[in-house]
Amino acid sequence: MINKHSPLPIYYQLEQGIKEMIEKGQLQPGEMIPSExxxxxxxxxxxxxxxxxxxxxVNDGYLVRKxxxxxxxxxxxxxxxxxxxxxxxxxxxxxxxxxGTTLLAFHTIPASPSFASQLGIGEGEDVxxxxxxxxxxxxxMALETAYVPCSLVPGLTEQNVxxxxxEFIENKxxxxxxSATQVLEASVARKLEAELLQIKEGAxxxxxxxxxxxQTGQPLEIVKSVYRADRYKFMIEMER
Amino acid sequence: MINKHSPLPIYYQLEQGIKEMIEKGQLQPGEMIPSExxxxxxxxxxxxxxxxxxxxxVNDGYLVRKxxxxxxxxxxxxxxxxxxxxxxxxxxxxxxxxxGTTLLAFHTIPASPSFASQLGIGEGEDVxxxxxxxxxxxxxMALETAYVPCSLVPGLTEQNVxxxxxEFIENKxxxxxxSATQVLEASVARKLEAELLQIKEGAxxxxxxxxxxxQTGQPLEIVKSVYRADRYKFMIEMER
DNA sequence: TAAAATAAGTGGTATAGACAACTAGATAAT
DNA sequence: ATTATCTAGTTGTCTATACCACTTATTTTA
Numbered sequence: 001m002i003n004k005h006s007p008l009p010i011y012y013q014l015e016q017g018i019k020e021m022i023e024k025g026q027l028q029p030g031e032m033i034p035s036e037x038x039x040x041x042x043x044x045x046x047x048x049x050x051x052x053x054x055x056x057x058v059n060d061g062y063l064v065r066k067x068x069x070x071x072x073x074x075x076x077x078x079x080x081x082x083x084x085x086x087x088x089x090x091x092x093x094x095x096x097x098x099x100g101t102t103l104l105a106f107h108t109i110p111a112s113p114s115f116a117s118q119l120g121i122g123e124g125e126d127v128x129x130x131x132x133x134x135x136x137x138x139x140x141m142a143l144e145t146a147y148v149p150c151s152l153v154p155g156l157t158e159q160n161v162x163x164x165x166x167e168f169i170e171n172k173x174x175x176x177x178x179s180a181t182q183v184l185e186a187s188v189a190r191k192l193e194a195e196l197l198q199i200k201e202g203a204x205x206x207x208x209x210x211x212x213x214x215q216t217g218q219p220l221e222i223v224k225s226v227y228r229a230d231r232y233k234f235m236i237e238m239e240r
Numbered sequence: 241m242i243n244k245h246s247p248l249p250i251y252y253q254l255e256q257g258i259k260e261m262i263e264k265g266q267l268q269p270g271e272m273i274p275s276e277x278x279x280x281x282x283x284x285x286x287x288x289x290x291x292x293x294x295x296x297x298v299n300d301g302y303l304v305r306k307x308x309x310x311x312x313x314x315x316x317x318x319x320x321x322x323x324x325x326x327x328x329x330x331x332x333x334x335x336x337x338x339x340g341t342t343l344l345a346f347h348t349i350p351a352s353p354s355f356a357s358q359l360g361i362g363e364g365e366d367v368x369x370x371x372x373x374x375x376x377x378x379x380x381m382a383l384e385t386a387y388v389p390c391s392l393v394p395g396l397t398e399q400n401v402x403x404x405x406x407e408f409i410e411n412k413x414x415x416x417x418x419s420a421t422q423v424l425e426a427s428v429a430r431k432l433e434a435e436l437l438q439i440k441e442g443a444x445x446x447x448x449x450x451x452x453x454x455q456t457g458q459p460l461e462i463v464k465s466v467y468r469a470d471r472y473k474f475m476i477e478m479e480r
Numbered sequence: 481t482a483a484a485a486t487a488a489g490t491g492g493t494a495t496a497g498a499c500a501a502c503t504a505g506a507t508a509a510t
Numbered sequence: 511a512t513t514a515t516c517t518a519g520t521t522g523t524c525t526a527t528a529c530c531a532c533t534t535a536t537t538t539t540a
Contacts, residue, residue, distance in 0.1 A: 009493060012431075035520060046495045048288075051521090059299070059428050059442055067521045068502035181477050186426035186446040186469035188299050191252075202299045204444055206426040229426035236476065237421050249523060275490060286525045291491090307491045308532035 002043040010045055014053035022062055022073055032070040033063065058200050059188075065200055074230055087166035088144065088225075092136045100135030104196075106158050108150055118211060119149050119219045126150040130165070133196055136231070140197045143226040152220060169220070177220060180212040184234060193226050204229035242283040250285055251292040258293065262302055262313055272310040273303065298440055299428075305440055314470055327406035328384065328465075332376045340375030344436075346398050348390055358451060359389050359459045366390040370405070373436055376471070380437045383466040392460060409460070417460060420452045424474060433466050444469035 001017045002010060021027045034042070039050040054071060057063045064072050092099035108126045116123040130146040146165060148156070153169065166177065185207040194201040206227040212220045227234075241257045242250060261267045274282070279290040294311060297303045304312050332339035348366040356363040370386040386405060388396070393409065406417065425447040434441040446467040452460045467474075 011493075037520085046497095048496090049494055052493085056442060065521065066503090068504085068519085070503095070520060179478060181475065184424055184446070184474040184476070186444040186467075188428075188444050202296060204426040204428050206424070227426075234424040235421065236424070236478075238419060238476075251523075277490085286527095288526090289524060292523085294491095305491065306533090308489080308534080310490060310533095 002045065004045075010043075011049050011052040011056070014039065014043070014045075014050065015056050018053065018057055019062055027073045029073050029075045031073050033073065035070060059202055059204070088134050088142070089166075092134075092141070095136070097136040098138070100138060102133040102135065103158060104131040104133060106130050111147075111149075115147055115222065118222055119147070121149050121151070128153070128156060134225075139231070141228060141231055143193055143196050144223060145225075146221055146223045148221040149219075152218075165221070177212050178214060180210050182211075183209045186229070187226075189226070197226065197228050199228055199230070206232060206234060208234070242285065244285075250283075251289050251296070254279065254283070254285075254290065254293040255296050258297055259302055267313045269313050269315045271313050273313065275310060299442060299444070328374050328382070329406075332374075332381070335376070337376040338378070340378060342373040342375065343398060344371040344373060346370050351387075351389075355387055355462065358462055359387070361389050361391070368393070368396060374465075379471070381468060381471055383433055383436050384463060385465075386461055386463045388461040389459075392458075405461070417452050418454060418457075420450050422451075423449045426469070429466070437466065437468050439468055439470065446472060446474060448474070 002013050004010065006013060018027070018033065027033055036047050036050045036054065039045075039053075040047040054063060054065070058065055058071075062074055064074050066072065086094065089099040107129055109129050110124040111119065111121055111127050113123050115127060116125065119127065121127075126149075128146070128148045128150055130144075130148070132144050132146075133140050134142040134144050148165070150156075156165075156168075169177070187205055187207050189197065189199055189201055189203045189205045191201050193205065194203060197205075199205075206229050208223075208225045208227065210221075210223045210225070212223070214220050242253050244250065246253060258267070258273065267273055276287050276290045276294065279285075279293075280287040294303060294305070298305055298311075302314055304314050306312065326334065329339040347369055349369050350364040351359065351361055351367050353363050355367060356365065359367065361367075366389075368386070368388045368390055370384075370388070372384050372386075373380050374382040374384050388405070390396075396405075396408070409417070427445055427447050429437065429439055429441055429443045429445045431441050433445065434443060437445075439445075446469050448463075448465045448467065450461075450463045450465070452463070454460050
């Protein structure tokens with residue numbers, strides 16, 4: 001597997017070898033792979049070189065590190081279609097998963113100039129800031145921060161926020177969401193995001209910012225989401 | 241900037257410090273930062289520790305490494321709206337940039353079972369495989385591989401492929417594209433992709449697979465793209 | 481003058497070792 | 511029986527060093 005005289009870097013050879021073992025099923029998802037020291041002894045290479053190979057595979061989403069325990073083969077990605085404009089809960093149910101929510105923060109803040117402009121309100125007016133971890137089948141799928149003008153949803157409490165805000169707005173308040181703008185961007189997880197999503201810092205994530213609008217054209221909310229790229233793909237159908 | 245007795249890792253302190261210098265503008269986009277050896281001497285730490293800090297910032301898209309030259313502050317991202325179903329060329333022009341193309345490969349291959357199914361043709365039937373680097377203002381923006389059944393576009397030559405395939409199909413062949421399905425996913429650049437896109441291996445990229453359909457519902461093409469996350473955001477407007 | 485060789489500086493790869501932080505199970509003390 | 515401690519194994523951080531590959535400018539050579 002490793003040829004020290006190859007022009008290819010050793011870490012790269014090991015990286016490709018491990019990847020192949022995963023893709024061929026010789027290493028199963030969830031299974032613990034040999035420890036860094038074992039790889040190093042096995043091929044008589046330095047542990048730092050092993051770490052470089054494993055680092056890359058962790059960044060690629062093939063492996064997951066767990067300090068004090070070991071390194072494990074990651075579980076597979078999810079891919080299901082998503083039609084039209086849906087809430088996270090609708091999205092997850094359409095994918096055959098059970099949506100869940102962990103509330104991280106729920107409070108009001110004064111609107112920044114940027115948010116005021118995007119939400120069509122005055123600068124400094126109160127908006128709800130709702131930070132939540134969105135779960136799918138109990139596992140973290142995304143980190144979501146929503147900003148909603150307080151004046152639009154007077155009855156919002158921590159209770160309502162445990163489920164779908166969209167459903168609350170449509171069912172309880174009688175407001176209808178008409179359209180949204182979404183910006184998608186690939187990035188890597190920062191430290192805090194990684195901890196909350198239970199992924200490694202530097203793992204790929206899909207950043208989505210959604211601006212939603214009511215039938216009147218009035219902006220309803222801004223939602224910034226950080227999705228785990230190892231569990232989430234975004235699918236859309238478009239007409240010309 | 242660095243406190244060796246802090247509980248925070250040294251590489252993390254340096255990483256945050258450099259990031260702050262970038263965000264405060266003390267390091268300007270495109271500017272070369274001190275070399276790894278200089279950081280190491282400056283704070284009396286190991287070069288490997290400096291590398292770990294810089295690695296993270298490269299992964300986060302703050303810095304760009306250039307072997308033999310130095311490490312540079314990355315330039316800012318592009319963000320422009322994209323409405324409806326557009327070609328790469330249309331997309332780039334809408335963003336105020338000049339689209340370009342470098343043809344990497346143009347040949348026919350027999351359809352794999354998966355491609356045959358997605359394109360609605362028989363397994364083993366010929367399809368064009370067109371690999372191109374898509375440029376914006378002369379700089380690599382995406383790596384694109386398109387698969388089109390040969391039977392649908394008989395006149396396709398290397399000449400036509402230098403520009404927009406969409407425009408060729410609509411203008412020359414009189415076919416109309418009606419809809420498409422797109423799957424977006426965050427990932428990191430592999431070695432070959434990184435070289436072609438002139439980014440670092442492991443840099444974040446946005447993977448997009450587009451399946452296009454004609455008015456008849458007949459599948460027209462499959463396009464797999466790898467976009468540089470540091471230069472490209474995907475924007476979409478949706479109606480409910 | 482032009483081409484080739486050299487040197488200095490950069491990031492890229494690799495080594496061998498050390499200690500810290502964390503996990504889980506075994507063992508000892510209460 | 512329960513609790514506390516120890517221990518072995520894991521990944522995380524860090525050091526000091528070495529050589530390689532590439533870039534650029536300078537110097538030497540033809």
